[in-house]
Amino acid sequence: PFDVLVVGGGPAGAASAIYAARKGIRTGVVAERFGGQVLDTMAIENFISVPHTEGPAFASALEAHVRDYPVEIMNLQRAEKLTPKGGLFEVQLASGATLQSRTLILSTGARWRQMGVPGEEQYRNKGVAYCPHCDGPLFKGKDVAVIGGGNSGVEAAIDLAGIVKHVTLIEFDSKLRADDVLQRKLRSLSNVRIILSAKSTEVLGDGSKVTGLVYEDRNKDEKHTLALDGIFVQIGLLPNTEWLKGAISLSPRGEIVVDHHGQTSLPGVFAAGDCTTVPYKQIVIAVGEGAKASLAAFDHLIRTSAP
Numbered sequence: 001p002f003d004v005l006v007v008g009g010g011p012a013g014a015a016s017a018i019y020a021a022r023k024g025i026r027t028g029v030v031a032e033r034f035g036g037q038v039l040d041t042m043a044i045e046n047f048i049s050v051p052h053t054e055g056p057a058f059a060s061a062l063e064a065h066v067r068d069y070p071v072e073i074m075n076l077q078r079a080e081k082l083t084p085k086g087g088l089f090e091v092q093l094a095s096g097a098t099l100q101s102r103t104l105i106l107s108t109g110a111r112w113r114q115m116g117v118p119g120e121e122q123y124r125n126k127g128v129a130y131c132p133h134c135d136g137p138l139f140k141g142k143d144v145a146v147i148g149g150g151n152s153g154v155e156a157a158i159d160l161a162g163i164v165k166h167v168t169l170i171e172f173d174s175k176l177r178a179d180d181v182l183q184r185k186l187r188s189l190s191n192v193r194i195i196l197s198a199k200s201t202e203v204l205g206d207g208s209k210v211t212g213l214v215y216e217d218r219n220k221d222e223k224h225t226l227a228l229d230g231i232f233v234q235i236g237l238l239p240n241t242e243w244l245k246g247a248i249s250l251s252p253r254g255e256i257v258v259d260h261h262g263q264t265s266l267p268g269v270f271a272a273g274d275c276t277t278v279p280y281k282q283i284v285i286a287v288g289e290g291a292k293a294s295l296a297a298f299d300h301l302i303r304t305s306a307p
């Protein structure tokens with residue numbers, strides 16, 4: 001069996017694997033897609049000490065760094081089930097194979113819920129964005145929309161209003177769902193317009209970048225077009241934890257509940273990155289949490305004897 005088996009090969013998983021391997025213990029990484037969300041990212045400008053890089057280059061660097069160590073990488077493999085077995089943990093893969101390990105680090109990340117309208121996929125990273133902390137500065141002086149009037153949408157609109165020229169917040173419902181204090185702050189800003197009861201129906205573009213958004217006024221059954229440079233979709237971040245239901249404790253949003261050591265509800269099973277309850281989903285945070293979970297797994301190993 002492995003001493004540490006990491007499930008997930010994004011920034012959190014890569015950091016976990018490197019920290020474990022540096023302890024000289026048997027380490028494996030199983031990943032559906034090594035690299036994770038950064039593979040879908042264009043510019044990365046907030047990984048401290050790297051002023052600018054691009055997603056695919058960052059993902060290759062993650063993999064090269066892991067491969068500097070004797071880590072067994074099992075790429076293109078999806079974990080489907082976690083079962084404790086006689087002092088070990090067994091992870092069942094979609095291929096039918098099973099892996100055993102004394103400790104696990106779960107770092108399966110998350111995915112942004114998409115609007116699912118024409119143009120969204122085509123203009124992803126070409127005006128359609130999901131992360132205001134990451135991409136906000138790219139729209140300095142421009143007109144953007146935020147889709148979604150929950151806490152994350154309203155926070156994004158307030159954040160962006162300080163950077164861009166104008167923000168239009170689009171909410172499907174007839175009212176915003178964000179906390180009152182956020183709504184009051186939003187309504188106090190002069191460069192924000194709020195449109196309620198609006199269903200986004202199409203992202204418009206000129207072939208290379210976003211030029212606008214079509215929405216339907218749900219009260220009047222009318223379609224309107226907004227001219228825009230960017231669209232921030234803030235309708236939910238879904239953790240990739242469906243396969244863990246019943247095995248470990250998850251928050252109401254499906255995030256893996258962890259303590260300050262990255263320990264989950266199952267002793268010996270740790271978790272890190274976007275799939276956990278740790279707030280603010282960012283690469284630099286995922287990497288730090290991955291390192292922490294790995295050190296915690298090592299602490300666990302030196303306190304328990306091999307079965």
Ligand code: FAD
Binds near residue numbers: 044
């Ligand atoms: P992920 O990167 O999501 O990696 C999860 C890993 O787990 C992947 O390897 C995946 O294939 C694997 N996996 C999932 N389910 C399973 C399973 N069942 N079995 C096996 N493997 C599984 N952050 C920044 O800090 N700066 C930015 O500029 C930035 N830009 C972004 C732009 C975009 C378009 C997106 C989508 C995100 C961006 N982010 C940015 C956020 C950042 O990418 C994430 O916070 C970070 O990747 C989280 O790392 P992670 O390791 O927790 O998860």
